[in-house]
Amino acid sequence: xxxxxxxxxxxxxxxxxxxxxxxxxxxxxxxxxxxxxxxxxxxxxxxxxxxxxxxxxxxxxxxxxxxxxxxxxxxxxxxxxxxxxxxxxxxxxxxxxxxxxxxxxxxxxxxxxxxxxxxxxxxxxxxxxxxxxxxxxxxxxxxxxx
Numbered sequence: 001x002x003x004x005x006x007x008x009x010x011x012x013x014x015x016x017x018x019x020x021x022x023x024x025x026x027x028x029x030x031x032x033x034x035x036x037x038x039x040x041x042x043x044x045x046x047x048x049x050x051x052x053x054x055x056x057x058x059x060x061x062x063x064x065x066x067x068x069x070x071x072x073x074x075x076x077x078x079x080x081x082x083x084x085x086x087x088x089x090x091x092x093x094x095x096x097x098x099x100x101x102x103x104x105x106x107x108x109x110x111x112x113x114x115x116x117x118x119x120x121x122x123x124x125x126x127x128x129x130x131x132x133x134x135x136x137x138x139x140x141x142x143x144x145x146x
Contacts, residue, residue: 001124004058006032006045007108008071011064014108014116018062021117027124030058046074053102054080061103062120068107075103079144082137087111092119096126098133 003022007015012034022029032049034040042065049061061083063071068085075083083103084095087110095101104123106116128134 001027001059002057003027003029003124004032004049004052004061005029005063006034006049006061007064008034008040008042008045008066009036009038010066011071011106011108012037014064014106014111014113017113017117018064018120021120025121025124042070043074046071047078050075050078050081050083050103054078059102060124063103063105064108064116065105066107066109068105068110072103072105075105080141082140086119086123087115089115089118089122092122093126096123097129100128100133100137 005015005018019031032045034045046063049063052058053061063075065071072083072085075081081103082099082101083105084101085105086092086095106119
């Protein structure tokens with residue numbers, strides 16, 4: 001698995017925690033920033049990651065900002081992206097199993113580093129169940145083609 005990772009200024013600390021987790025899990029990743037302390041615009045980081053995942057260059061993406069909301073909105077504008085904003089373990093697991101999400105968004109100001117690591121691990125290890133869920137995902141893909 002290959003993961004694209006990014007944050008805006010509001011998610012720099014949590015992104016560092018997730019990088020550590022990915023290294024511990026021996027998951028290949030690329031960090032797309034940001035590496036600054038000043039305010040930046042989240043679409044400048046969310047969109048490149050989403051495009052890399054949508055193109056197949058990366059299997060999954062993880063995006064972090066203050067709340068996770070902006071990152072998830074931006075990522076979901078990219079055709080083929082199913083980004084879920086997650087703040088608990090149950091939805092982290094189910095969003096992979098039922099929705100086959102390929103991008104995870106989290107908010108540094110919403111959850112702490114320990115929970116963020118658990119969420120990311122649950123999301124990275126959960127598998128898509130297919131079946132009736134695949135039919136639903138197919139309907140979304142068909143709509144995207146219209």
